[in-house]
Amino acid sequence: MDLEAAFDALPGLTERSAQRRMAAAVAEALEEQVPLLVHAPTGVGKSLGYLVPIVAAGRRAIVATATKALQSQLVERDLPRLADAFGTTSALAMGRANYACYARMEALVGATQLAATATEEAALEVAVWAADSATGSRLDAPPGVRDDVWDLVSTSGEDCPGQKGCAFHQRCFAERAREQARDVDVVVTNHHLLLLELELRASSDAPGVMLPEADVIVVDEAHRLADHAADLYGVTVTAARMGRAGAAADAAAKAAGMRTDWSRRLRGRFQELAADLYPGPVLPGGRAHATLVAALTPLANDLQTMLATLATLRDRGDPDDEATALVAARRRLRALARDLGRLTAPPEPDAQPAPGADLAVWVEEGRAGARVVRSALVEPGPVLDGVLWSRVPATVACSATLAVAGSLAVAARTLGVAGPATVVAASPFDFRANALLYVPKGVPQPSSDGFQAAAERELVSLVGASRGRALVLCTSWRAVESFAAALAQLPYELLVQGDDVPARLAARFRDEVASVLVATRTFFEGFDVPGESLSLLVLDRLPFPRPDDPLLAERGRRVEAAGASRFSEVWLPAAAVSLQQALGRLVRSETDRGVMAVLDRRLADAGYRAGLLASLPPARLTRSMDDVRAFFAV
Numbered sequence: 001m002d003l004e005a006a007f008d009a010l011p012g013l014t015e016r017s018a019q020r021r022m023a024a025a026v027a028e029a030l031e032e033q034v035p036l037l038v039h040a041p042t043g044v045g046k047s048l049g050y051l052v053p054i055v056a057a058g059r060r061a062i063v064a065t066a067t068k069a070l071q072s073q074l075v076e077r078d079l080p081r082l083a084d085a086f087g088t089t090s091a092l093a094m095g096r097a098n099y100a101c102y103a104r105m106e107a108l109v110g111a112t113q114l115a116a117t118a119t120e121e122a123a124l125e126v127a128v129w130a131a132d133s134a135t136g137s138r139l140d141a142p143p144g145v146r147d148d149v150w151d152l153v154s155t156s157g158e159d160c161p162g163q164k165g166c167a168f169h170q171r172c173f174a175e176r177a178r179e180q181a182r183d184v185d186v187v188v189t190n191h192h193l194l195l196l197e198l199e200l201r202a203s204s205d206a207p208g209v210m211l212p213e214a215d216v217i218v219v220d221e222a223h224r225l226a227d228h229a230a231d232l233y234g235v236t237v238t239a240a241r242m243g244r245a246g247a248a249a250d251a252a253a254k255a256a257g258m259r260t261d262w263s264r265r266l267r268g269r270f271q272e273l274a275a276d277l278y279p280g281p282v283l284p285g286g287r288a289h290a291t292l293v294a295a296l297t298p299l300a301n302d303l304q305t306m307l308a309t310l311a312t313l314r315d316r317g318d319p320d321d322e323a324t325a326l327v328a329a330r331r332r333l334r335a336l337a338r339d340l341g342r343l344t345a346p347p348e349p350d351a352q353p354a355p356g357a358d359l360a361v362w363v364e365e366g367r368a369g370a371r372v373v374r375s376a377l378v379e380p381g382p383v384l385d386g387v388l389w390s391r392v393p394a395t396v397a398c399s400a401t402l403a404v405a406g407s408l409a410v411a412a413r414t415l416g417v418a419g420p421a422t423v424v425a426a427s428p429f430d431f432r433a434n435a436l437l438y439v440p441k442g443v444p445q446p447s448s449d450g451f452q453a454a455a456e457r458e459l460v461s462l463v464g465a466s467r468g469r470a471l472v473l474c475t476s477w478r479a480v481e482s483f484a485a486a487l488a489q490l491p492y493e494l495l496v497q498g499d500d501v502p503a504r505l506a507a508r509f510r511d512e513v514a515s516v517l518v519a520t521r522t523f524f525e526g527f528d529v530p531g532e533s534l535s536l537l538v539l540d541r542l543p544f545p546r547p548d549d550p551l552l553a554e555r556g557r558r559v560e561a562a563g564a565s566r567f568s569e570v571w572l573p574a575a576a577v578s579l580q581q582a583l584g585r586l587v588r589s590e591t592d593r594g595v596m597a598v599l600d601r602r603l604a605d606a607g608y609r610a611g612l613l614a615s616l617p618p619a620r621l622t623r624s625m626d627d628v629r630a631f632f633a634v
Contacts, residue, residue, distance in 0.1 A: 003027055006056040009085045013048070018425040022049035025423045026396055030057050030216055033393040035420040037222070037411055039403035041427040041617070042584055046398050047078045050218050055088050055185070059215040059394075062187050064194035066221035066228070069526045074188050082186075091181040093189040093211055098138045099177065100130040101155040102168035108152055123152035136173030157196075159248065161327035182212045191219070191228040198387040199232075215394060222397035223577055226380045226414045230551060233383065234359060234376035235339040238366065239274075242299070243267035245329075245336045249306050252329035256313040262306055270299060274363075274371035281550045282361040284346060292361070292373070293344045300344075303337040343375055362550035376551045378558070381416025389417045401580040405614035410573045427587075427617050434593035435586065435619035436631045438462075439604040446541050446600055452479070455599045456486040458625075459538060462597055465629045466536035468492035468514035473523060473582050474540045483540070484518045492516050497523070509533060524581045530588035535632070537586040541600045542612070543578035544571055572608055576615040583616060595628055 003023060007013060022038055029036035030053065040046035047070075054061045065071050075092050082088040105127040112120050126145055130136050130153065138150060160166070160174075169175060181187045189211060200209040219225050246263030253260040273295040282288045310330055343361055359375040366372045377383060388395060397415060404410045408422045443454040463470050468490075474480045484496045493512050495505050497519040506527060509517045513533050517523075521543065545552050552574070556566030583596045596619060603609055604623065613621070622628070 003053055003056050006052050006086070010048070010052075010081055011085075016043075016045055016428055018428055019045040019049045022046060022398075022423055022425060023053045025421060026050050027053040027057060029396060029421055030054070030059060030394050035389055035393060035417050036396045037402060037408045037415075037417070037420045037422045038396065038398035039400075039408060039411075039424045040398055041400050041425065041429075042588060043428045043590070044400075044425050046220070046400070047074060048081075050220075050396050050398065051078060051082060051186070054216055054218075055082055055086055060185055060213070061216045061218055062189060062194065062211055062214045063218040063220060064189050064191050066191050066224040067526050068190075069528070070220060071188055071190070079186060079188070088186060089184040090186040090188065091177070091184045092139075093177065093181045093187050093193060094137070094139075095190075095193050096157045096160055096174045097154050099173040100126065100133070100136040100138075100141075100153050101160075101173075102171055103166055104155050105130060105153050106168075119146075119148055120152065122146070122149045126150070126153050130173075133173075135177065137177070159328045159332060161331070178210065184212075187211060187214070191221075191225055192232060194219070195229055195232050195387075198391070202387045202391065214392075217388070217392050217395045219395065219397040221399050222415065223399040223401050223411070223581075225397065226384070229380035229384055230376040230378075232377075233380070234374065235342055236375075237270075237296075237336070237339060237343065237373045239267045239270045239370060241336065242270040245303070245332045246306075248325075248329040248332045249310060252310055252313065252325040255325045258313070266299070266302065269302065271370065273298060274373065277363045277371050277373070279363050279365045279371075281553065282363060288363075289361075292363070296340050296344050296373070300337055300340045303333050303340070307333050307337070343373060360551050360554040374550075378551065378554050381414060383416070385416040385418070389415075400584060401577050403615070404573045404576045405611045429587050429590060429592070429617070431587065431617040431619040435617065436595045436627065437616065437619040437621045438595055438597040438625075438628050439601060439621065439623060440597075440599060440625070441601065441623045443599055443601055445602070452482055455540060456483060458597075458599055459483055460486055460490065461625055462536060462538060462595070462628065463487060463490055463492065463516055465625070465632050466595065467632070468516050469533055470516045470536040470538060471509070471523070471527070471529075471534050471585060472516065472518040472538045472540075473585075474518065474520055475543055477520060479540050480518050480520055487516055487518065490516070494518070521578075521582075523585070524578060527585050528588055529585070530592055534586060534588075534592075535594040536597065537583060537594065538597045538599065539579070539582050542575055542598070542602055543582060544575045568608070572611060576612055579612060580615055587617070595631055597628070 007015070007020070007023070018040065022040055022044065025036055025038065026049065038046065040049060063074060065074070071092065075090065079088065079090040083090070108120065108123055108127060112124065116124065126141060126149060129142055133140060138145070141150070166172070193210065194217070197209055197211045243263050243266060246266035249262045250260050277291060277295060278288065280288065282292050307330060310326060310333070313326060342359065358378050360378045361373070361375040364372040364374060397417070402408060402411045403424050406424055408424060412418070412420055440458050443458055444450050459472065472483055474483060480497060484494060487494055493515040495509055495515055495517040497505065499505070500508070502522065505517060506529065509515050510529050510533050515533070524543075552570055556570045559566045559569045586592070586594045586596055603612060604621065
């Protein structure tokens, strides 16, 4: 199929030169079997920019996204257009926890025969729905199902006993969805499931473990992939996780007629041993590492004792109804034991990077002073190369915020891809005519004691000039509270994150044109409100990462050890991407117009300003509030 003919076959499609350029690059990458990185700002139409050439070439594809919003766009809008035009088939593949579980629902019914809590009653209603559902998917469930309710009728991949341990395997919603996805042209999934699949394929050399084989992999919202990989190959250990592992073992023991109290004991033992851990990084060979090993080793020994006990129960020849609990318990205990070993194992200096290796470890202080032990992969690039780029050469990674100062060099290094083909598309929107970038002169540096008060005065003036219609994005909860208090005096409806769920806040902001919404970084991505309701976007500070971020601190330390600058190589690129994400909320269509205001004067005054400004849409920069008022007066 000819690429231009394929685009012409889609009725009502507006021709966009940047989209056609992207599609041509994708077609060439598929033909030559080379990786491709694409920076495609909002309005380019990147979804069809990669889907059309894939369909035209007759290739099977896996498309992985970072957000459910983009998954919904693909499944509900873009792929149906291709189905109507070309007969393209597609399916959505999600993790097991997104499907109702027959075993969990049967257990729920049995446990609530005499009495049920309000949460259990709600879960029983979901179970009634699932009995008549064709998919059992949470996406199709009745609206308003809370997370705690869904947890009672679903199971995780870690807890699922699999085909041999589950009497409901033939009816399983998750297994049925997986089978349906095996024969389609395009499978849509998320980054997490894709990374799990790639790791399983690399470790077992077996194709199509959870996702079907494909000719091409598309990673959309690729600016998030490295962080997702760093988290996936990392570890999180909490008292709650210890308790859940013990509870699974208790359930298995109870099914075999044995009374145990492992859940309470494991949880309490972790809290006792971890209490002396000091929050902060845990460097190999240091005192903090020795303290961590001393705290976690007894817990690892406890897990081995529990596994040995469960092995004796297995050897007794348990009936089928006990096998499910045993398999799930042993799987959870082994995963926890493996993670404790990864947290305490000394590094191997000459080892090649691999999933689970090269971890940065740290201790956090959670709620009520409880300790949380975490780790993440310091440099996910080499791992991504091993599981993705080297194994699937025809991989397309794209995002609206992938480039820094017009270059994809940082993205290529972070994602671990060498010598990719690249496309940096320009925005199709006329930012010079329809947008203004405002950075005030009169607000002191953010480190100054007078910054917050001056920023509040600027914000009140800005919102007054825009007559509401403003989204205010803050880099801290403290700023949210302070700005909300300052705006309370204005005659506009004030919406504050935390007062309602994000979806309803977005709907109210969209419907009430003169409203103001004050929110945190949660709204940097996925918040899509085109039109007059969002005419002013205010960012309180440049969105640099937290200076105490353990993972970025370790990356920065390594960059400096290699003779480079941690600020320019780590902190500045991260801030540039976050700044693009935040300001990208403003102009979402050809007719949108508005002001992007950054109350941090460093964007216009600092020596590093050029790189940040070059990463932003080409709106005119002003330091004058009069220019802002004149813009809104038109």
